[in-house]
Amino acid sequence: MAPTTTRPVIGTVCVPGSKSITNRALILAAQATGPSILIAPLRSRDSNLMAAGLRALGISIEDHEDGSWLVTPGPVVGPADIDCGLAGTVMRFLPPLAATARGVVRFDGDPHARTRPMATVLDALRDLGADIAGEGLPFTIAGHGALAGGVVTVDAAASSQFVSGLLLSGASFAGGVSVIHRGDPVPSLPHIQMTVLALRHVGVEVDDSEPNRWTVRPGPVSPWTTIIEPDLSNATPFLAAAAITGGAVTIKNWPSSTTQPGDEIRMVLQRMGASVELVDGDLTVTGPAQLQGIDIDLHDIAELTPTIAALTLFAAGPSHLRGIGHIRGHETDRIAGLAANITALGGDVRADHDALHITPRALHGGAWPAYADHRMATAGAIVGLLVPGVCIDDIDSTAKTLPDFDRMWDDLLGGVS
Numbered sequence: 001m002a003p004t005t006t007r008p009v010i011g012t013v014c015v016p017g018s019k020s021i022t023n024r025a026l027i028l029a030a031q032a033t034g035p036s037i038l039i040a041p042l043r044s045r046d047s048n049l050m051a052a053g054l055r056a057l058g059i060s061i062e063d064h065e066d067g068s069w070l071v072t073p074g075p076v077v078g079p080a081d082i083d084c085g086l087a088g089t090v091m092r093f094l095p096p097l098a099a100t101a102r103g104v105v106r107f108d109g110d111p112h113a114r115t116r117p118m119a120t121v122l123d124a125l126r127d128l129g130a131d132i133a134g135e136g137l138p139f140t141i142a143g144h145g146a147l148a149g150g151v152v153t154v155d156a157a158a159s160s161q162f163v164s165g166l167l168l169s170g171a172s173f174a175g176g177v178s179v180i181h182r183g184d185p186v187p188s189l190p191h192i193q194m195t196v197l198a199l200r201h202v203g204v205e206v207d208d209s210e211p212n213r214w215t216v217r218p219g220p221v222s223p224w225t226t227i228i229e230p231d232l233s234n235a236t237p238f239l240a241a242a243a244i245t246g247g248a249v250t251i252k253n254w255p256s257s258t259t260q261p262g263d264e265i266r267m268v269l270q271r272m273g274a275s276v277e278l279v280d281g282d283l284t285v286t287g288p289a290q291l292q293g294i295d296i297d298l299h300d301i302a303e304l305t306p307t308i309a310a311l312t313l314f315a316a317g318p319s320h321l322r323g324i325g326h327i328r329g330h331e332t333d334r335i336a337g338l339a340a341n342i343t344a345l346g347g348d349v350r351a352d353h354d355a356l357h358i359t360p361r362a363l364h365g366g367a368w369p370a371y372a373d374h375r376m377a378t379a380g381a382i383v384g385l386l387v388p389g390v391c392i393d394d395i396d397s398t399a400k401t402l403p404d405f406d407r408m409w410d411d412l413l414g415g416v417s
């Protein structure tokens with residue numbers, strides 16, 4: 001049962017490392033010319049699965065007591081069985097590296113993972129010289145110890161991760177890789193920028209001067225000792241708690257500049273009427289007496305949709321969340337899931353093929369299925385703050401990126417700061 005509150009939520013939260021940065025850093029460290037240290041990496045199901053997958057391929061990843069990971073690269077070898085769980089970053093980022101392995105590498109994942117879009121990555125790898133059986137999870141790569149690489153055309157309208165995955169291992173392909181996108185606009189483009197900047201950081205040459213074309217030159221990857229930033233998307237439910245209750249929540253160590261699209265929550269909350277202040281790495285959101293509705297295109301920051309949808313339920317007027325068609329391929333069909341859950345609580349929501357239109361009205365308690373989706377679960381927790389009797393069936397789904405979510409949420413509501 002989601003905890004409710006009758007008073008403004010006030011407190012301070014430290015959010016663990018970014019999923020997107022941790023899993024990029026792991027893939028890059030696995031290809032480096034020497035050991036890398038990841039300081040404060042995310043330790044969650046998605047990042048543990050990435051680490052387990054790399055270990056299965058022969059990469060050494062040592063756990064240190066302070067929570068850091070020492071990654072020592074080695075030859076990428078099969079046979080290996082890789083569990084992707086429900087992690088998009090594992091299922092799209094690891095196969096390109098596995099395609100350079102010597103030996104057979106089998107991939108599978110959770111039941112719903114088998115329905116997430118995957119064929120684009122596998123077809124692209126085939127075009128680049130890989131020997132693959134399967135069209136989606138489960139699939140098998142018969143690695144020959146090297147991948148030719150070269151130019152490949154993909155339709156990445158369903159996920160930016162198709163592009164990021166190919167680029168992240170491109171320096172290890174014999175001919176590098178040039179990825180050309182043809183199709184509707186690529187969603188979550190800032191996540192590709194995150195990939196490009198991470199590659200440059202480890203000395204890989206990337207040309208992204210033309211829209212919809214990214215070229216990675218083959219060459220060495222430098223070791224990377226880095227402190228992983230907090231996960232800004234995972235910070236959003238805590239900020240939402242302040243925004244809807246007229247409270248004030250501070251997130252520690254908010255980066256002053258970042259490649260994480262989650263940073264855009266500042267703009268969203270401001271547009272909805274909250275006050276947002278970033279001082280010396282502390283981001284504080286103070287909720288207004290009344291939030292305003294918002295009409296916004298979330299194509300670039302679609303990962304934030306569940307949190308923003310929850311916020312809009314408590315606004316003064318209607319909201320329109322547009323450009324989010326591809327989130328039907330996320331952990332669950334998030335458009336359908338949000339629409340069903342909001343409707344079940346008495347809410348007024350209309351789902352288009354690529355948008356949610358929400359008009360606030362009084363809600364009542366009821367079931368809020370998580371559909372194994374961490375962000376659906378945290379969206380339910382936000383709603384439950386002000387709607388007594390919201391029952392989230394699977395709060396443990398938050399372990400995908402934030403295993404401690406329920407304790408952190410309770411601590412915040414208990415006024416621990």
Ligand SMILES: O=C(O)C1=C[C@@H](OP(=O)(O)O)[C@@H](O)[C@H](O)C1
Nearest residue numbers: 020159160161164187188191303
């Ligand atoms: O590259 C990444 O780390 C991610 C890219 C985005 O995927 P999509 O492009 O499929 O939205 C985002 O939603 C996901 O949470 C993480």
Ligand SMILES: C=C(OP(=O)(O)O)C(=O)O
Nearest residue numbers: 086087088089303330331
């Ligand atoms: C879309 C998400 O995850 P994934 O990396 O599994 O695609 C997400 O975390 O919101």
